[in-house]
Amino acid sequence: MRGKFWQSRLLQGQELVIALIGVALAIFFGVYSSAFSSVSNLSTLSSYVAPIMIVGIAEVFVLTLGEIDLSVGEVYVLSPFLVVYLKDAGLGVVAGTIVTLLICAAIGCINGLITVHLGVPSFITTLGTVFALQGIVLLSSNGIQINPAGAGTIANVLGGWTYSSILWALAIAVLGYVIFRRTTFGLHITAVGGNQTASGESGIKVGAVKVWCFVLCSLLGGFVGLLDGYRIGSLNPGTDGLVLMFYGVAAAVIGGTALTGGRGTMIGAAIGAIVLGVLEDGFNIIGINAFAYQLVLGLAILGAMVLNVQLELVRSGKGGGVYGSFARLVLRSRRAGRRPQEQGSS
Amino acid sequence: MTEDAVAESGSREPVMRVEGITKSFGAVKVLRGVDLHLEAGEVLGVVGANGAGKSTLVKIITGYEVPDGGQMYLDGKPVQLRSVQDARSHGIETVFQDLALVDQLSVYHNLFLNREMTTGGRLRFLNNRRMRDDARRYLHDIQVDIPSVDVPVEKLSGGQRQAIAVARATRRDDVKILLLDEPLAAMGAREAKLIIDLVQSLAKKRGVSMVVIDHNYTHIFELCDRVNVVEQGRVVLDKRTKDTSLAELTEFMVSSYRQQIEEDSA
Ligand SMILES: Nc1ncnc2c1ncn2[C@@H]1O[C@H](COP(=O)(O)OP(=O)(O)OP(=O)(O)O)[C@@H](O)[C@H]1O
Numbered sequence: 001m002r003g004k005f006w007q008s009r010l011l012q013g014q015e016l017v018i019a020l021i022g023v024a025l026a027i028f029f030g031v032y033s034s035a036f037s038s039v040s041n042l043s044t045l046s047s048y049v050a051p052i053m054i055v056g057i058a059e060v061f062v063l064t065l066g067e068i069d070l071s072v073g074e075v076y077v078l079s080p081f082l083v084v085y086l087k088d089a090g091l092g093v094v095a096g097t098i099v100t101l102l103i104c105a106a107i108g109c110i111n112g113l114i115t116v117h118l119g120v121p122s123f124i125t126t127l128g129t130v131f132a133l134q135g136i137v138l139l140s141s142n143g144i145q146i147n148p149a150g151a152g153t154i155a156n157v158l159g160g161w162t163y164s165s166i167l168w169a170l171a172i173a174v175l176g177y178v179i180f181r182r183t184t185f186g187l188h189i190t191a192v193g194g195n196q197t198a199s200g201e202s203g204i205k206v207g208a209v210k211v212w213c214f215v216l217c218s219l220l221g222g223f224v225g226l227l228d229g230y231r232i233g234s235l236n237p238g239t240d241g242l243v244l245m246f247y248g249v250a251a252a253v254i255g256g257t258a259l260t261g262g263r264g265t266m267i268g269a270a271i272g273a274i275v276l277g278v279l280e281d282g283f284n285i286i287g288i289n290a291f292a293y294q295l296v297l298g299l300a301i302l303g304a305m306v307l308n309v310q311l312e313l314v315r316s317g318k319g320g321g322v323y324g325s326f327a328r329l330v331l332r333s334r335r336a337g338r339r340p341q342e343q344g345s346s
Numbered sequence: 347m348t349e350d351a352v353a354e355s356g357s358r359e360p361v362m363r364v365e366g367i368t369k370s371f372g373a374v375k376v377l378r379g380v381d382l383h384l385e386a387g388e389v390l391g392v393v394g395a396n397g398a399g400k401s402t403l404v405k406i407i408t409g410y411e412v413p414d415g416g417q418m419y420l421d422g423k424p425v426q427l428r429s430v431q432d433a434r435s436h437g438i439e440t441v442f443q444d445l446a447l448v449d450q451l452s453v454y455h456n457l458f459l460n461r462e463m464t465t466g467g468r469l470r471f472l473n474n475r476r477m478r479d480d481a482r483r484y485l486h487d488i489q490v491d492i493p494s495v496d497v498p499v500e501k502l503s504g505g506q507r508q509a510i511a512v513a514r515a516t517r518r519d520d521v522k523i524l525l526l527d528e529p530l531a532a533m534g535a536r537e538a539k540l541i542i543d544l545v546q547s548l549a550k551k552r553g554v555s556m557v558v559i560d561h562n563y564t565h566i567f568e569l570c571d572r573v574n575v576v577e578q579g580r581v582v583l584d585k586r587t588k589d590t591s592l593a594e595l596t597e598f599m600v601s602s603y604r605q606q607i608e609e610d611s612a
């Protein structure tokens with residue numbers, strides 16, 4: 001029991017820090033402008049947060065392996081177009097949606113197979129997929145903006161209704177958490193990311209675990225593409241999927257997922273997404289100059305990541321530097337309640 | 347248990363035998379036809395210079411590497427191991443030289459890695475509480491001393507990590523063949539004694555047959571019934587430990603080392 005407490009405390013550490021930053025930001029924007037705390041802003045905020053959260057969850061699967069999926073954003077751009085094409089080809093919207101999701105999963109499967117069996121680093125594999133998918137979208141659409149395939153109930157359920165995206169995002173976050181922390185598969189993701197050889201020697205099918213993670217990542221990318229298609233109400237073939245992908249990776253990393261693999265947190269990614277959403281929405285509301293906004297957002301992400309890395313370094317006893325001191329303070333305050341023998345090694 | 351096992355295998359087939367095992371990595375011929383057998387309840391020591399191919403042999407017997415040629419027999423029957431899981435289903439357990447631990451995972455998750463206790467049938471939800479309790483009980487029983495089963499193994503000392511790796515391989519009740527690749531390398535005298543006792547009690551009480559790789563000949567003579575010397579991918583000496591001595595074995599190794607140098611320079 002005692003040990004469980006110890007472990008859960010440590011993990012919640014990074015998640016807690018980023019959550020506190022989020023709350024601080026929300027208070028700041030709330031005080032600065034009453035528009036931020038208005039009900040109507042809640043829907044705007046949701047629309048910022050939801051896609052980042054889902055892509056963040058998606059990326060945690062691959063980042064924890066020590067891999068990355070750069071193409072998840074292009075799958076996001078492609079998927080609503082696919083539903084339209086399938087409808088034009090005579091398929092119903094429901095059937096078309098299902099087939100689309102299968103195609104998205106297949107794209108992830110290809111990413112995974114190339115990475116695992118041909119030994120191409122996933123950064124390169126999925127970079128290739130980025131360009132390939134961009135080409136497919138532009139060619140097939142002739143670069144022309146179109147409307148999403150569905151209407152009525154299905155559109156409303158899949159992102160059309162104001163809060164449906166954020167509800168999906170939260171549900172996916174919970175599901176992601178359960179898969180990641182409560183199932184054998186989830187444990188094996190961390191194991192493979194932490195020590196691939198050891199995992200293989202323990203009989204884990206390393207390749208299969210990796211391919212499945214790419215499949216899940218792409219599948220979620222395709223799904224969030226559908227949500228945003230119905231929310232926005234039109235499909236733009238020129239959308240830059242890389243932006244959303246990087247937001248997702250940023251959400252995962254500032255939430256406590258290690259880019260080097262072996263450590264991931266779904267809750268952290270969800271909170272990271274909320275923080276990024278709050279930043280973007282807040283800056284919009286207080287009317288920061290668009291250029292300054294990019295700069296500040298960049299610095300904010302950088303700062304959060306530095307803190308994250310430093311927290312980890314300090315925890316494993318290697319930490320130093322200015323941020324390190326801050327991180328050490330954060331850790332110490334959290335450690336105050338613990339019993340002596342549990343404090344040991346850091 | 348031991349007596350039963352002996353009675354059953356009246357024909358005295360070795361529990362495990364390999365014949366003419368070869369293995370190359372690229373252009374490097376690591377194993378050049380290894381013949382080796384392991385009797386029921388026996389502890390076999392395997393010694394040899396660094397790079398002789400001992401670990402490679404272990405990885406083949408445990409299904410992690412596939413040999414290029416040769417045949418393996420279990421209880422006299424030819425088998426083709428396709429995976430580590432496959433070997434486990436035959437009762438083969440291994441402590442790899444690199445220990446095969448995942449630093450980021452807790453002690454108990456490492457102990458149960460890829461053999462997790464689960465609930466929910468096909469969904470395979472982790473039963474963390476049972477694994478934690480079991481791990482704690484087992485480590486206590488075999489007197490492995492660690493701060494808590496919840497700490498990630500990266501926080502343990504080298505000897506503690508080694509103890510966890512040994513504990514993982516010996517935890518199962520139905521283990522028949524245990525392969526130990528330098529299980530004592532990082533251990534202090536007290537911990538080494540602990541593992542030696544554990545290994546000996548497994549051999550005596552449960553009739554587990556073992557292969558022990560160790561560069562420390564004192565350990566070999568303490569633990570093993572028989573010793574094999576591997577040199578350049580072949581078994582070049584096979585003796586009962588009671589028919590040889592520390593001095594003789596050392597002399598053999600040194601002289602064959604000299605011979606090798608002469609061959610190389612010729
Ligand atoms: N996966 C691999 N790829 C390429 N070469 C390998 C591989 N595994 C082992 N080797 C080579 O095979 C040879 C034998 O290695 P092995 O680990 O079996 O030796 P060993 O007898 O266990 O040595 P030690 O006593 O140092 O543990 C070495 O030359 C090693 O470089």
Ligand SMILES: [Mg+2]
Binds near residue numbers: 401
């Ligand atoms: Mg070795």
